[in-house]
Amino acid sequence: MGFAAVARVTDERWVACQVLDNIGFGLPAGGELDVQTTLCHEVRQLREVIVIDNVAEDPVYCQHHTPRLYGLQSYISVPVILPDGRFFGTLCAIDAKPAKLSDPQTVTMFKLFTDLIGFQFDAAEKLNSTRSSLIDAKTASELREQFIAVLGHDLRNPVASITGGISILSREPQSDKSTRVLSMMRGSVLRMSALIDNVMDFARGRLGGGIALQRDQETSLQPTLEQVVSEILSGHPERRIEANFQLSGVVPVDHQRIAQMLSNLLGNAVTHGSPGHPIRVDAAIVDGELRLSVANSGTPIPKESLQKLFQPFKRGEGSSSLQGLGLGLYIASQIAEAHGGQLDVHSDEAETRFTFRMPVEPQHGQAAE
Secondary structure, eight states, X not given: OOEEEEEEEOSSOEEEEEEEESSOOOOOTTOEEOGGGSSHHHHHHHXXXXXXSOGGGOTTTTTOHHHHHHTOSEEEEEEEEOTTSOEEEEEEEEESSOOOOOXXXXXXXXXXXXXXXXXXXXXXXXXXXXXXXXXXXXXXXXXXXXXXXXHHHHXXXXXXXXXXXXXXXXXXXXXXXXXXXXXXXXXXXXXXXXXXXXXXXXXXXXXXXXXXXXXXXXXXXXXXXHHHHHHHHHHOTTSOXXXXXXXXXXXXXXXXXXXXXXXXXXXXXXXXXXXXXXXXXEEEEETTEEEEEEEEOSSOOOHHHHTTTTSTTXXXXXXXXXXXXXXXXXXXXXXXXXXXXXXXXXXXXXOEEEEEEEEOOOOTTOOOO
């Protein structure tokens, strides 16, 4: 589509929040249209999707004033509904040429995007409201922790919706471009799921719940670690991960928590490691310890950052705010401590390596290595 926009639509105004203009339509972010001249006005009234593949062949809109006014031949507009049911606006796209937009795959993709957009606006609104009510630093800290707990819980529904949509679309025939887009979306969902787990664990820890463990005394840990590596690779097929697992016996750990820790460490390696070099993952029982390590090449971590690396809301100096809340390594260290172990880091010009060590009692009939 030549032009797309997220628009705030009311009874009296149509305002572009953000635009993608590939045809010189000439409307920037912040620009306005006469709401009465738009089809988004009808979307607001009906709260239903409007899709036009070809204006000239459409029995409802072939004589409508909007296509004539703006010279469009194809059009789609999907309502953006906030989680509390309020209508915010639309995600709409137009083009001067006909386009096949009414197929379920395209409509489903637009609906998934509007779900995510609606939740983003709602979260931003809640955050602004929270900030405006802060009185002092203590109140700010308490409200932030309550907010991320609610946010982490409420995020699960839209993430589950997007995951389901990706699964549905993946079963359909795909072009090379759509395959790449689905792969990127799958990677984004993995990162969102990891962030949800992290904020929920952080909130539980700060609000008194702590990180609870359910140790598995019967199942091998190795398949769990292999599954985590497979999931990270599915979201980042362009990266290479070399895994070496030597865990023949059963290690009494919480598999879900160890998987979460490994996922956080691998996500950190993907973000900060050199794309041209493989990420190395090793796990084995050595000298009565479970040792699980993740190593990557790339720029070493500054010495001044190492001391606060496992603190919440801390990232390396100069890190982009888009890289996350800085909770991943903190949660990983808390999982290590909950298991009676520790998480260490060593970083130099050769590699950055995070290593989890946990004492392991020899199993009956199994000699320690």
